[in-house]
Amino acid sequence: MRSPMTEQEIEQYFxxxxxxxxxxxIGFDHVRDHIKTLYKRKTKDGAYIFALDDVHPEKIxxxxxxxxxxxxxxxxxxxxxxESIKRLLYEKNLFTExxxxxxxxxxxxxxxxxxxxxxVFSIAYDLVPPGDQICxxxxxxxxxxxxxxxxxxxxxxxxxxxxxxxxxxxxIRNKVQHGEWEYAFRxxxxxxxxxxxxxxxxxxxxxTTTSRYTLVNTFYQMxxxxxRFKSNRFALDSMLTPFEYFYSRxxxxxxxxxxxxESPALESYISDLVDKDSRGKIYxxxxxxx
Numbered sequence: 001m002r003s004p005m006t007e008q009e010i011e012q013y014f015x016x017x018x019x020x021x022x023x024x025x026i027g028f029d030h031v032r033d034h035i036k037t038l039y040k041r042k043t044k045d046g047a048y049i050f051a052l053d054d055v056h057p058e059k060i061x062x063x064x065x066x067x068x069x070x071x072x073x074x075x076x077x078x079x080x081x082x083e084s085i086k087r088l089l090y091e092k093n094l095f096t097e098x099x100x101x102x103x104x105x106x107x108x109x110x111x112x113x114x115x116x117x118x119x120v121f122s123i124a125y126d127l128v129p130p131g132d133q134i135c136x137x138x139x140x141x142x143x144x145x146x147x148x149x150x151x152x153x154x155x156x157x158x159x160x161x162x163x164x165x166x167x168x169x170x171x172i173r174n175k176v177q178h179g180e181w182e183y184a185f186r187x188x189x190x191x192x193x194x195x196x197x198x199x200x201x202x203x204x205x206x207x208t209t210t211s212r213y214t215l216v217n218t219f220y221q222m223x224x225x226x227x228r229f230k231s232n233r234f235a236l237d238s239m240l241t242p243f244e245y246f247y248s249r250x251x252x253x254x255x256x257x258x259x260x261x262e263s264p265a266l267e268s269y270i271s272d273l274v275d276k277d278s279r280g281k282i283y284x285x286x287x288x289x290x
Contacts, residue, residue, distance in 0.1 A: 004097045010090050017087035024080040028213065031073045035206050038066055039270045040277045048274050066205075071181045073209045078173030081166070081216045082109055085116060088220065094227045095119070102134045110167045117162065120227040121155050124243070154247060161219060165258060168200070169212050175201050207264035211257040218257075222250050 005013070041049050043058060052059045089100050099119055106112040115134070122128045122135045125147055129137055140155045175184045175197060184197035225242035 002101075005100075007092075011092065014087060014090035014092070017083055017090065020083045021080060021087060024076055024083060028073065028076045028080060031069055031076060032206060032210065035066060035069045035073065036273060038062060038069070039273050048278075050270050051274065067181065067202075070205050070209065071176045071201075073206065074204050075173055075176045077209050077213050077216075078169055080213065081169070084216065084220050085109075085112055088116065088223065091224060091228060094123070096133055098133045109170050110162065113162050113166055114159065117155070117158055117223060120223050124226045124241070125151065151244075157251065158219070158222065161215075161254060165212075165215060165261070166219070169216075171197075172201055172204060176204075203264070205264060205266050207266050207269050208261045211260040211264075215254050215257040215261075218250050218253050222247070 039050050041062065043049055043052070049056075049058050049062050054060075089095060089103055095103070103112055103115055103119070106115055118138065118140065119128075119135050121140060122138050125143075127138050127140070127143065128135055132138070140152060144152050174187070178190065180190065180197075180201065182198075182202075184194050184201045186192045186194045186197065222243060225246065
């Protein structure tokens with residue numbers, strides 16, 4: 001273990017990760033905008049390419065470009081999620097040095113999210129046992145008599161979101177980062193083709209990736225609220241923490257994004273973009289004639 005970090009060093013590391021996140025966000029926004037521009041591209045005759053038949057050569061080529069950019073967008077999104085949890089480890093007055101070191105050494109991103117949730121929840125509700133800062137002996141499911149059903153159910157729901165939505169997200173990123181953009185193979189050494197993983201990778205598009213981004217951002221903020229704030233310091237309701245106060249609204253937002261991930265409706269998304277672009281053109285032509 002390295003020597004304990006000073007408060008100034010912790011703050012500096014937070015800023016380092018924050019700058020990484022800002023740059024990833026710039027990349028995410030620019031690639032996303034590029035994809036949206038692609039959907040509004042026209043032929044020489046003025047027809048929207050994505051409104052053409054699927055067998056049209058220009059549409060086929062545009063679909064290939066769209067898929068390539070979507071894979072890049074997916075990779076950026078999960079890199080952003082990974083850097084976000086690294087930044088969380090340096091939130092002011094949240095983790096002890098031992099807890100931070102433990103979380104940094106988790107071998108996989110999904111394990112880091114599970115462990116972070118468990119430790120932060122334990123910190124928030126005074127479940128950290130003496131001599132067990134990493135909460136290895138804590139079983140939140142057994143704390144119903146202590147915390148009540150609602151809080152334990154909140155914890156289990158968040159844990160389920162990691163399992164059902166974040167873990168698959170990380171798996172897809174691994175395939176994308178390894179260059180398996182069209183056909184995916186089974187881990188660990190990608191020696192065997194996987195139809196299931198191929199279908200999952202090919203389901204990713206601008207709609208699913210944007211929803212994943214929003215989902216992770218909301219989940220991250222819930223963990224920050226859980227760990228950083230105490231109820232008697234919360235101006236909106238002194239009886240609750242921000243985590244408890246905003247829980248229903250945050251979960252509703254996450255569920256909405258999950259619905260879009262499961263049924264992305266990409267064609268409707270493209271159609272709405274094209275309609276908006278077309279109306280904008282008509283409006284500009286009308287303004288220029290007056």
